[in-house]
Amino acid sequence: MSQRTFSIIKPDAVRKGDTGAILAEITKAGFKIVAIKKISLSKAQAEGFYHVHAARPFFGELVEFMASGPIFPMVLEKDNAIADLRKLMGATDPAKADEGTIRKMFASSIGENAIHGSDAEDTAAFEIGYFFAGLELK
Numbered sequence: 001m002s003q004r005t006f007s008i009i010k011p012d013a014v015r016k017g018d019t020g021a022i023l024a025e026i027t028k029a030g031f032k033i034v035a036i037k038k039i040s041l042s043k044a045q046a047e048g049f050y051h052v053h054a055a056r057p058f059f060g061e062l063v064e065f066m067a068s069g070p071i072f073p074m075v076l077e078k079d080n081a082i083a084d085l086r087k088l089m090g091a092t093d094p095a096k097a098d099e100g101t102i103r104k105m106f107a108s109s110i111g112e113n114a115i116h117g118s119d120a121e122d123t124a125a126f127e128i129g130y131f132f133a134g135l136e137l138k
Contacts, residue, residue, distance in 0.1 A: 003081040004034065005118045006127035011069035012112035019072055022115060025102055026076065029088050035136050036074040043067045049130055058111075065111060073131040082124060085117040 007026070009019050027033065041049070046066040053059050076085060090101025092113055097104040107113040118124035128137070 002077055002079055003121075004075055004077045004128065005081040005085050005124045006116075006131070007074050007076055007085060007118070008116040009072040009074075010112070010114055010116060011065065011071055012108065013106050013114040014070050014072065016106070018106045018114065022102055022106060023072075025088065025105075026085075029084065031076040031078045031081065031085070034075040034077050034138065035132050036072055037131075037136075038070050038072055039131075040070050041067045049127070061111065075128050075132060075137060082118055082121065086119065089115050089117050 009022050013019060013022060023033070043063055046063040047054070050059065050062055050066070053062065078084060088102060090097030090103040090107075092103070093110045094103045094107035094113060097107070102115050103113050106115075118127050
């Protein structure tokens with residue numbers, strides 16, 4: 001059964017020019033890109049998106065990073081999309097990520113890890129709605 005998930009190509013990957021290569025890996029893995037756009041987040045928008053982490057010690061650094069340059073939020077679709085994207089992304093720490101994963105290939109650290117992906121259906125629903133209006137989702 002087809003499922004939708006949410007992903008972001010983060011500012012570090014955009015700065016390094018890896019957007020096209022990351023999109024190629026995503027489509028090669030069988031994902032359909034339902035919606036994608038290039039935007040820059042304000043600090044307030046980044047705080048709203050990552051509100052669940054507000055009490056965590058890394059929150060301020062995460063917000064600063066995500067507001068530091070353009071990002072590519074996107075909605076992806078395929079069977080088992082959430083779990084399959086998490087596997088394709090690899091471990092948060094690129095040093096621990098499996099060979100062939102996006103983070104192994106494109107991330108430079110735990111903080112600058114190239115890509116975000118939803119971890120559950122309810123998270124995906126919130127994240128998709130945060131960035132995309134209904135008319136943007138064909």
